[in-house]
Amino acid sequence: MTIDIDLNSVTVPFHWPQIFGVDGPVHVEIGSGKGRFLLKLAAEHPELSLLAVERAGKYHQLVCDKAGRRGLKNVRLLRTTAEDLLFRLLPPDSVDALYVLFPDPWPKKRHHKRRLFTPDVTEAMVRCLRPGAPLLVKSDHPAYAEVIEAVLHQTPGLESTDPEEAFSSLPLTGFESKYVVEGRKIHAFSMIKTSGQEHKRN
């Protein structure tokens, strides 16, 4: 299996051992950008299987190249949308952590409909997580952070935990490393899937 997943050559919904060649814990990042977070996490945790989805072809290729040059065997990249990933590709109750870090805020009112965090999407996030698994989100945009917080708290099957603790051992993303230098406030959300939300397996 190459780093860059070819959707024509894999089973859908995904079967993780086919994608990674091992059956270990799977962490998924949505919108990996230039890959700072993903590649650091992969290098620090070879025991994890990491999948990132990115819709921008330029960034997707950049991160494929970086992961290849660094010899990271535990990384897979997929060029598609978060919605395709969540509604079609991820099996239920199969993801051990989901990261959505600095999703595009679409600040103009006429663009709000493009925002990722809607009840349908967060319900799909819950579906793919294993019971007890975290959904970790960050945003630097105060108005979008309010929307994210409201949607997360209204989503059945999620409960909040301490974000400081949840993020304490995780790398910074590319955007975040710039924001920290600028002194911008970061809004962090840490949710876990409650155990009552397990989907029946066939």
Ligand SMILES: C[S@@+](CC[C@H](N)C(=O)[O-])C[C@H]1O[C@@H](n2cnc3c(N)ncnc32)[C@H](O)[C@@H]1O
């Ligand atoms: C603001 S950037 C943040 C990148 C990275 N997470 C970071 O913090 O440095 C948002 C990224 O998400 C990607 N993206 C936005 N909407 C997406 C979607 N619906 N599906 C997949 N990727 C998306 C963008 O192309 C961009 O690379």
